[in-house]
Amino acid sequence: MRELAWLIPVLPLVACALIFAFGPRLPGRGAYVAIAGIGLAALLSIGIFVEGLGGAKAHELNVRWVPYGQTALDLGLRVDNLTTVMLLVVTIVGSMIFVYSVGYMHDDPRFSRFFAYLSLFAASMLLLVLANNLLFLYAGWELVGLCSYLLIGFYFEKPSAARASMKAFVTTRVGDLFMFLGILLVFFTLGTFRFEEIFAKVHAGALEGMMVGGLPLLTVVAVLLFGGAIGKSAQVPLHTWLPDAMEGPTPVSALIHAATMVAAGVYMVARTYLLFFESPGHGALTVVAWIGAVTALMAATIAVVQDDIKRVLAYSTISQLGYMMLGLGMLGYAAGMFHLMTHAFFKALLFLGAGSVIHAMHTNDIKAMGGLARAMPSTYWTFLIGTLALAGVPPFAGFWSKDEILLEAFHHHRGLYAMALAAAFLTAFYMFRVIFYTFAGTTRSHHAHPHESPAVMTRPLWVLAVFSAGIGLVGAPFLGNPFHHYLHFEGLKAPAFSWGVALAGVGASGAGIAAAAAVYHWKVVPSGALRRAAGPLFTLVAHKYYFDELYAAAVVRPTLAVARALRTFDVYVIDLIVNLFGFAGLGLARLYRVFDLYVVDGAVNLLGWIAQTAGGVLRYVQTGRAQNYLLAIALGVIVLLAAGLFR
């Protein structure tokens, strides 16, 4: 079945092409075609996964893409266990979100185009996942970025959406620049883009001892590649685009900016894990771990003070992506990927739930909501399941994966473990803050008439809720942790389950929930008092640590200033020189003209004048009288004779 894997990205791509070509004339105004595309891809992925459970070998398919000299660069697909996990996540979560969108986007005038973009995204994402080489992965990487750009700016009439889409593309492209340099360095040193060959060569020590700028080459390569992940997975310091990306329609936030695309950075690190792992002293992994931990904690603090329900979830996503990076960085290869999988389900669920709420309330502001539990029971219960999963309450999915990451951190670095634990506390706190504001109490907005969303939206919520509740069991230690058996990295062994670490994690979550209840439900401590107590710290967090301001002042404005200065330079300096040459040429021409007029012509005229004057003078000689001529001849003879005599 693995030889059919190429169909997986092709199916959504065909759907995309069909919708672009025929649009609203298709069944379901194109939506059914899109759902069929991703649905068939999901069935195929499940088939391939089931086959993989039986221990099928990795499968590759290569196509000659670019010839050079006598050789060529090939493009190809690879299906192995890591791929199949990603395929399942992307196609299953994707299918649910596609179905949900039929209801959510129902009244949108660009309904068909939305499904075309979604299908294009699915195709690009599946391409990225299936790539067997860095070049192909990079191509998919850029294409998902394009779809993200198009979908963030889907409501492009809104200036904020237009700005957000551009910010997302350019910010991630800064990361991609580093990734691209990493790819160049790999090709330059190893002469191939294919993962299998790269790993074989690195494993054989091809890059051992090589240095770049005083650093081990392998570490430099890995960290450069990680630069791409920092951009795509919204890690500090390139995280600023993701909260703004919430300008896109909510299903897009769920699919692209929570479940799949932003996880591509994590996937890429896992895909090229050998490069990180083999870097001397795990140097590259240390970078990954620290960036991940800082991101996890910093984003969690910001999430606490956001009032826009989607922005809370966006910062939560950044934070959870940080967790995944921390897991990978702490040698938790399987742990990071496990969290990627569980997070995809519960965060997609939370976003879709938020979409359902927004659909009913026509606002994103949690402070304007309240009491929705009664009006929207399906939305409430599924959102609660998602929240428990995210907060890390057992037995919901997030608990198992987060516990593995905490366990790895605990074993390898206590400082990072403390940061992760603090982030776990904050996660539970900000999520229950949302729950209390949104679903508890009574509705604060008097214009709203909240109502449950249609079945086409709630059914996907329940499917995702089932996954969010149960999928963690595939990594449960008491079941023998099947996930680790399916997906593991050669030479890495996960630390054994520890009750102490698990209880500490649950304790942090419980404390977070209790604190949120105390502040927002029982109101033992009013939130205003908390804000005042935090003082400047609150200001710092509320301003998102001033990253946007810093970039505006240090990057955007200087770049524009340089661009304008260069434009001026171009016109007034370079072109001036060119024009000076022109004028010099013109001046020279004038000079020639003057010379021509007064010198050359003058000389000619002078000659003429001389001839004329001479003629005038000589006229008197030519008298016509014979005796005068005779006299002249006689004089001439005398002169000649005299000259002859005296010589």
Next chain:
Amino acid sequence: MDRYLLSITIFLPLVGGLIVLLIPKGQERLMRQVALATAALAFLVSLWLLGPFQVGGAEMQLQERYAWIPAIGVHYHVGIDGLSLPLVILTTLLTVLSIVYSWRVDVRVKEYLFLFLLLETAMVGVFAALDFFLFFVFWEVSIVPMYFLIGIWGGPRKEYAAIKFFLYTLVGSLAMLLAILLLYFNAEPRTFGILELIGQQPLARAPLLASLAFWGFFLAFAIKVPMWPFHTWLPDAHVEAPTAGSVILAGVLLKLGTYGFVRISLPMLPETFREYAPVVAILAVIGVVYGALVAMAQPDLKKLVAYSSVNHMGYVMLGVAAAAGAVGAPERAGAATLALNGAVFEMVAHGIITGALFLIVGVIYDYRAHTRGVDDFGGLGAVLPRYSGITMMAMLASLGLPGLMGFVAEFLIFVGSFGIFPELTVIAVTGVVFSAAMFLWTIQRIFLGPKNPRWAALPDLDGREAVSLVPLAAIMLVFGVYPRPLLEVINAAMASLVTVLR
């Protein structure tokens, strides 16, 4: 038939142009039809070249050689290889599309069409010529029609732009003439044959003369490309030129410069080029970053596209300079081949993409908004969906999005030149971020944002505009996804060039 196929491709447009001249005044429609038929026929004939052309053949093909001025050894000698064939087809294609687009030009139609067809003959002639004398004649002839196209059908400052273009390129031509004569007088036996001179390497033992010849060629080609800092004629010429003139100017005429570097400078003076390769590469990289940044600050859409050309031609020159830097180093032959493949692919890609971009500017400026101010627009995405779609596609292709032609080109150039000039390549790669920011900002200002009532009534693309744009979009996509057929052709020529160089 095949024996004369190349000459037919070269001179068919001229014949058609002469027929247009014979059509009496008042029958503009007939003139357009004849011109279009000629250009279409020339395009078909150029495609026909693919039949007898052996893909993968390293040597010159479809050669024709006749004595022309025996006294000084001048021959009419033409031929094509994997370098020139794609450029010939690019030329004939862009000419057809330009004539389709120019259907509504109604000032001095006869002259306009004649000049276009004359220009086509000259451009194809440059790409096919294998004799310096012939090359020079075609090169010079190509300047004249463009001078008149800008000077007669141009915008408000057309005289300044036309004369600047003319004089600037003429200075280059003179330098080239001196370089050609240097080669000629040092050859034994004396010849103008390009292939013979490459075989002879007449200046190999005279480094000073070789340097002189190199800089002579350099000046001619660098002005044409244009490389920084010889580029300032380009924005002026583009802004003033009529739309179709800009298409040909950016699409083909700039390639005469880069073509010259690859066809002449590199094989004719390899050692000298290697010596000066870092200088050329530095100028190229300056062009990359500088072009993108200056484009970002342009309020005029046409100037913006013009400066993005400076940026892209910088990539081409980086690739060529990298290949020159690898002369005599067999271990870098792979990198050199990649860089050259990328450079030639970028020539074609830039022709397609920038040709499309100038048509796109024309569509909005010539017959709709009559302004090119980037900030005058806004919200066009909702008013002109088809136009917006094709514009975004061309701009994304230009900024190097995978799946479209520009990416393949840039990718190959970077991969190749990184193996030869790593530091300079790193700087050039940053240009990618600037050009992304530049094009996206442009898209944002023109197409996104709230609907601007001033443009609410603009009509979307009409049939003729679609006919001239859709083929270009299709080519961007097809060769962007699967560049192999085109690269097989290019690679054969570049691989053999690299073999000669080491």
